[in-house]
Amino acid sequence: MRRNPSYSQKAESFITQWSKDELTCITELRRNNSPLAESYPYFANLGRRHILNKLASALLREDVKNLYSQSVELKRIGSVYVTSLLKVYKKWEPFLLQLQTLSLKEDLVYRMTAFDDYILLFPIKKEYAFNRLILEGDILLIGKDWNRTVETASELLRLIGLKQNNNDLGRELDNGTANITMAYVRHDSWSKKLKDEGEALKVSTILQYALAKKAMQPEWSSLLLFEQLALEGHHLHPGTKTKTGMSPLDVARYSPEFHEEFPICFAAVHKDYLLSTEITQNTIERLFPIQNRKCREILSGKGLNPSNYQLLPVHEWQFKHTLTSMYGAEIERKIIVPLPSIKDMGAATSSFRTLLPSTKNCFIKLAVNSQMTSTVRSISTNTAMNSTAFSCMLNEILRREQHLDNFLPLNETAGFAFTSNDNDLARNLTVVIRENKENELAQDEIPIVGSCLYNSSPFTNKTVLEEIIEEYNQHHQLSKKAGVISFLNDYLSITVPGFLTLMTKYGVALEGHLQNSIPVFKHGKPVRFFFRDWGGARIYIKRLESCGLDLKFHPGSMTLTDDRNEMYAKAHYTIFQSHFGEIIRLLTEISGVNERVFWREVKRACDEVFSSLSFEVEESVKEDQAYFFQDKVKHKALASMRITKADNYMYSTVANPLGKNNQS
Secondary structure, three states: OOOOOOHHHOOOOOOOOOOHHHHHHHHHHHHOOOOOOOOHHHHHHHHHHHHHHHHHHHHHHOOHHHOOOOOEEEEEEOOEEEEOOOOOOHHHHHHHHHHOOOOOOOOOEEEEEEOOOOEEEEEEEEEEHHHEEEEOOOOEEEOOOOEEEOOOHHHHHHHOOOOOOOHHHHHHHHHHHHHHHHHHHHHHHHHHHHHHHHHHHOOOOHHHHHHHHHHHOOOOOHHHHHHHOOOOOOOOOOOOOOEEOOOHHHHHHHOHHHOOEEEEEEEEEEHHHEEEEEOOOOHHHHHOHHHHHHHHHHHHHOOOOHHHEEEEEEEHHHHHHHHHHHOHHHHHOOOEEEEEEEEEEEEEOOOOOEEEEOOOOOEEEEOOOOEEOOEEOOOOHHHHHOHHHHHHHHHHHHHHOOOOOOEEEOOEEEEEEEOOOOHHHHHOOEEEEEOOOHHHOOOOOEEOOHHHOOOEOOOOOOEHHHHHHHHHHHHHOOOHHHHHHHHHHHHHHHHHHHHHHHHHHHOEEOOOOHHHEEEEEEOOEEEEEEEOOOOOOEEEHHHHHHOOOOOOOOOOOOOEEOOHHHHHHHHHHHHHHHHHHHHHHHHHHHHOOOHHHHHHHHHHHHHHHHHHHOOOOHHHHHHHHHHHOOOEEEEEOHHHHHHHOOOOOOEEEEEOOOOHHHOO
């Protein structure tokens, strides 16, 4: 979503009634003399519309309560309003008269859904593959003799009749709305400072800034810059900014979009109560030698044997709000020893709970007992204990498949989990260590987390991907149309062979969405691709075993499956729908090229990989082609899962742009 560089000039609030979360935000910011307090009201409408439109898009895409299938299409052509109604029913007449009083835009298509006493009017900028709808402007509520704007996501829930059983969801959306407003305030001031610094460096894009800054300060992390530039979070999930249980000041302190450093805390845990796995022994001791030495001194001073304890990093929020309250008995028995005097500084990446410490020698994934999107961000024992086994499996596969030399895992090198029959205790003192390969890149290579690509550059107000495309086209002397197609083919050449080879030959479906993806660019060209986070992957055991790989996972791990469809669902949603679908949406908006052109390139890239694999795993290729090229596929229903509070994934059926009947 593009915006003017200074949001506050255009987003002044005329809100007369604040939600409880918004009021809490304003009150707490003012009480603590936060610089965010003064500008918060000016960004409130922007924050509200962001979460509201994301929810509306999800509800329409998933056809919740028949919101899309029973809607009527409306378009304005000059002074004429054209609808898809074959017959104007009497109940519509008062509402249609009200439409004449509205200044509807000719470049939008509107969707009208009727209720007993009002209709809802959704402004649709464009519909993309997999029923992805992009809304632009206000959602309107129209009565028989009145109309007004729908203001918040929680209000939309009430209007479509979902409030009664979804008070929790409404509160979560209000919480996310308050948080994204605060994030926009911080982003505005941060962007101005960044542009001032850019002028001094004589740069005019975020890419030029990253290269110039790295050249001046080799220890500076360009990867962290883009991790924290992923301002708007998940591009499909309406709960993208929900952080229940956290105060506004906590959100501003720990969320990546606020660009803050904060302490990483530590605790010592008795090894008799800890499960651990390491590729190389003494991982934490090597990564944090100063903290480890201090830990040993403190334990000895308490009369405890340091050799019996393992030093663990703990998120500061978890240390303050969960460690003592949840593990009081274990602390009293010296099973856990909090170490408040031991710290390291760190910063949040786009995943919030995954931190980059001051040394930048690794990433640390830590448990945080707060709900973000739809999930409390603690970490399961399985995720921690499978970390190294999954990494070793990937490295063995890539050793065999040496043609995938630009498709690279960020290995999880160690995992630690507290042992307890209490699920909360087992999940809330868990650590995964992940390697950082940024320093292995050439000076002119820029790693950019995928979830940053659709966010706006502070320098140009274009999306980060559009800046990349412009640099790519300039360097390769290509027109905009030729450039976006060439760029996509380069992108597919370093991603599709890796994703499909792992799945089709080995049964490994990576959770390949944008947040887990770090493409690396040189002069705008994708030159390599890092992928990360094994917790959500699915492995179809039959295929893995047929390749002679025997994977020893923690008992009860959901990662392993006997159901081929589980593998397909994971790969198709995260890689093709969420990842490639968003890249193609952006390329379409940048160039005006019909998205079907891009999906034909995806189909061609898949065909090439399937053709090469058919000599080795012909039957698997046939199975995968039948699934990925069918005309209808299932789309993960993020809103429906939260509305129904489902324990398992839910899906809606949508047209597949790779289907043979959808490629024309």
